Every structure is written in C-alpha cells, then in structure tokens.
Amino acid sequence: MAARRLAFNFNRALKSRTAVNAIKSRGFASPITLPATTQCTTLSNGLTIATEYSPWAKTSSVGVWIDAGSRAETDETNGTAHFLEHLAFKGTNKRTQHQLELEIENMGAHLNAYTSRESTVYYAKSFNSDVPKTVDILSDILQNSKLDEGAIERERSVILREQEEVDKQLEEVVFDHLHATAFQGQPLGRTILGPRENIQSIQRSHLTEYIKTNYTPDRMVLVGAGGVPHETLVQLAREHFGSLPTATPASAALAAAQKQVPDFIGSDNLTNLDDLVHFTLREWTRLSFNVTEAEVERAKAQLKASILLSLDGTTAIAEDIGRQIITTGRRMLPEEIERVIGKITEKDVMDFAQKKIWDQDVAVSAVGSIEGLLDLPRIRNDMSRNAS
Structure with missing residues (x-):
C-alpha cells in the first residue's frame, strides 16, 4: 500500500514538473524584440534618408518631409505651399491623374500629403514589395508635377471653398489670430491657406518658383518605417532623388533666416x-x-x-x-x-x-x-x- 502511494505521488510529481517545464519552454517560442534604431544616410546632394526597420512588419510607410511650409513664403505668395499640396496628385509629366490614382489603388496603398507652417509632407503606406513603386511615385510627384493651368483654376475654387469651411471652425480661427498676434510681421504670423486675394491671384510661376527655392535635397528627408531595410531605401533614393541639384546659396540663406521659433504659446476656449x-x-x-x-x-x-x-x-x-x-x-x-x-x-x-x-x-x-x-x-x- 505504501509502495503504491509512493509510486502515485512520484508519478504526480513527475507530471507536475513536466507541465511546469512545458510552460517554461513555451515562453521561448515568443520572438525577442530588439530595441528599434533609426539609421540615417546623407547623399552627396544633401538628401537625408532615415529609417526604422521592423523585420516582422508586412507594410511600410514611406514619405518625404520637406523643411518648408507657409513660413517659407512672402506676403505676396502666402498660400503657395498649400496650393502645391492640392496640385500634387493632379498628374505629372509621366502619369495622368487617372493613372496615378489607378497605380495607388492597384497596390492597395494610401497616398496623402499635408502642409503646415513649418513643413510640407508627402507620404504613402504600402506593402513592402510595393515600396520601390511607391518611392517612384513620390519622386515623380515632387519633381515632375505638371501644374496644368486648368488644374490650377479648378483647385483655386476648391481652396476658396476650403477657406470658407475653415473660417467656420473657431478653433482654427483663434489659433490663426494667435499666430498673427505673437508673430507680427514675421512669416509664422501668416495663415497656411493664405488670404483670399492671394488664393485668387497665385499663378503657375509662383508655384514653380516655390519648388525651385524650397524643394531642394538639403531640406528633404526621405523616411521609411516598417518592413523596408535601410539599404534598400538608400538605393531607391539614389535612383529617384540622386539627380536633384544641391541647394542654391539664396535658398540656404532663406532657410537660415527663418529658423526663429516661439518659446511658448498658450490658448483656451473662453467662457467666463x-x-x-x-x-x-x-x-x-x-x-x-x-x-x-x-x-x-x-x-x-x-x-x-x-x-x-x-x-x-x-x-x-x-x-x-x-x-x-x-x-x-x-x-x-x-x-x-x-x-x-x-x-x-x-x-x-x-x-x-x-x-x-x-x-x-x-x-x-x-x-x-x-x-x-x-x-x-x-x-x-x-x-x-x-x-x-
């Protein structure tokens, strides 16, 4: 009887230990996540490529961040950067608007852009296998936008309607007034969309001059995050952005002169x-x-x-x-x-x-x-x- 009880207890202990070991061993099945790092490379023309590679990611976000927004404009051209954003997806010398939209849809990708006072951004999210085509599209938009006169006139009406909608949003209006008050007579005091008279008068020459002055490689960062390896994006940058000329002294001086930033800004919704x-x-x-x-x-x-x-x-x-x-x-x-x-x-x-x-x-x-x-x-x- 005692021997049987001893055997039973031994078997139970053995099973318990086996179960514990099984649980412990299953813990090693989880992948070890290494700390992410940001890799940077700068091409000879000044373009910076920065990536954070995640080998397990199935998709990648790739975009171009440009160190120029509405603050890079003058009083006469205020609104140009935002106008350019609207025209970005209206066709290039290589692709019509329809072809551009079709390529993005066929990849299942998302393409977007936005303008702020400080920067202009064009970015896309796609499957890793489609990153080369995505970079090709981004470079085409930035370097070969057609800026067709008909498209300019159509977008002029769109932007005027957008301005009317923004004017109804008190939070947007109060911050525009705050910038105008805090930065009187300075580029940051202007709005992103620009005044109505500027929107009505901006011409193709203003747009091309803004691109020539501000879309320079030393003010651009090609960013990749997700499943695109750093060296892959560097090679794509050489192929599609390597021919961009270096900045002219005039544009570099303009950038240096506009690096003043506010120390503190505050606001609130006012009731009492x-x-x-x-x-x-x-x-x-x-x-x-x-x-x-x-x-x-x-x-x-x-x-x-x-x-x-x-x-x-x-x-x-x-x-x-x-x-x-x-x-x-x-x-x-x-x-x-x-x-x-x-x-x-x-x-x-x-x-x-x-x-x-x-x-x-x-x-x-x-x-x-x-x-x-x-x-x-x-x-x-x-x-x-x-x-x-």
Whole structure:
C-alpha cells in the first residue's frame, strides 16, 4: 500500500514538473524584440534618408518631409505651399491623374500629403514589395508635377471653398489670430491657406518658383518605417532623388533666416473670460514658484504615455522621424525620450517656468463675445499680483 502511494505521488510529481517545464519552454517560442534604431544616410546632394526597420512588419510607410511650409513664403505668395499640396496628385509629366490614382489603388496603398507652417509632407503606406513603386511615385510627384493651368483654376475654387469651411471652425480661427498676434510681421504670423486675394491671384510661376527655392535635397528627408531595410531605401533614393541639384546659396540663406521659433504659446476656449484669464495666469505663476513632487511625477507619467502611445503604427513612426530630423537634425528614440523625461525634477520645472513664463509678454487671441476679456496691461498686472 505504501509502495503504491509512493509510486502515485512520484508519478504526480513527475507530471507536475513536466507541465511546469512545458510552460517554461513555451515562453521561448515568443520572438525577442530588439530595441528599434533609426539609421540615417546623407547623399552627396544633401538628401537625408532615415529609417526604422521592423523585420516582422508586412507594410511600410514611406514619405518625404520637406523643411518648408507657409513660413517659407512672402506676403505676396502666402498660400503657395498649400496650393502645391492640392496640385500634387493632379498628374505629372509621366502619369495622368487617372493613372496615378489607378497605380495607388492597384497596390492597395494610401497616398496623402499635408502642409503646415513649418513643413510640407508627402507620404504613402504600402506593402513592402510595393515600396520601390511607391518611392517612384513620390519622386515623380515632387519633381515632375505638371501644374496644368486648368488644374490650377479648378483647385483655386476648391481652396476658396476650403477657406470658407475653415473660417467656420473657431478653433482654427483663434489659433490663426494667435499666430498673427505673437508673430507680427514675421512669416509664422501668416495663415497656411493664405488670404483670399492671394488664393485668387497665385499663378503657375509662383508655384514653380516655390519648388525651385524650397524643394531642394538639403531640406528633404526621405523616411521609411516598417518592413523596408535601410539599404534598400538608400538605393531607391539614389535612383529617384540622386539627380536633384544641391541647394542654391539664396535658398540656404532663406532657410537660415527663418529658423526663429516661439518659446511658448498658450490658448483656451473662453467662457467666463475674466475668471478664466485670472486663474490661467495664477496657475502659470504657481508653476514658477511652487510645484510639488506628486504633480511632477503625474505629469511625467502622462507625458510618457502620450508620447509612446502616439507612436502606434508605421505611419506614426515615420511622422516622428521626419519631424524630428527636419527640426533638430537627429531623432531621439522613445527610450531616450523616456529617460530624459524621467530625470525631470520640480526644480527643473520651476527654473523653466521662471525663465520662459514668469513676467513675460503674452499673446492673447479670442473669438466671439470677448467684452469681458482683460486688456494686456491688466493681464500683466494680474501676473504680478499672483506672484505676491
């Protein structure tokens, strides 16, 4: 009896150990994810290629980030960059608009573009096997857009209607006014779409001159994220962008002259205006002199989550790479950003606030019933009182 019980317990222990070992061994079936890295190469003409390669990804996002937006315009040509974006997919010297649309649809790809004050971006998402064709299409759009007079007139009407729609969106309008107030007489003070009179008067010559001045390789970054290897994209860049001429001294000087950026901009939806302004200024002032450890730790956690969660997908990663490189010349990886945020202390926050917020001129923008809005001298006085 004792021998039988001993044998039973032995068998049960053996089965239990086998099960545990099976569970442990299954853990090794999961792939080991290595930290992602951003590789950069610069061609002889100044074009930068930057990639983040994910060998398990089935798709890739590829795009061209150009360090030129509406801030690269003049008062007379304001709206040109956005106008060009509208004409990008209207046909090239090699492809009609229909052929362009058909090629993208046949690949199951997505092609898009946008313009901001700081940059212009053309990008696409496709299967890895279609990346060569995608790069060919992007280079064709950037270098060979037809800019047909008929298309220009059609898009002129489209942009005017778009402007009417934007004017109905108060959040867009209030930020345009804020830029105009904060950057009076500077390129960043202008709108992206441009004034109505400019939209009505922009000609093909303005568009070609903008391309010649700003679509230069030293101001471009070809970005790839997903399943496209770095060397593959470098080779494609040589094939399709290698013939782009280097920048002229005039365009380089223009870029250097327009690198001023704002230190701080703030805005809010205004309801009880006097109270809102008062409590906003009081909170700004408090950040300069009284920040708790708990507040900083909570803000750090929220900031890390916001940044890391925004990098979900190859298009988001490509956007992050392109934006960072044309802005700073390098890309901080998420791990590096997380480490930097983790080192921030209460003193760092207060030092920054005292330098950038406390007793500084502010720009205020409001749209709607603004009778209760404090004027600028009273706002500055309110900041001083809050500190006492």
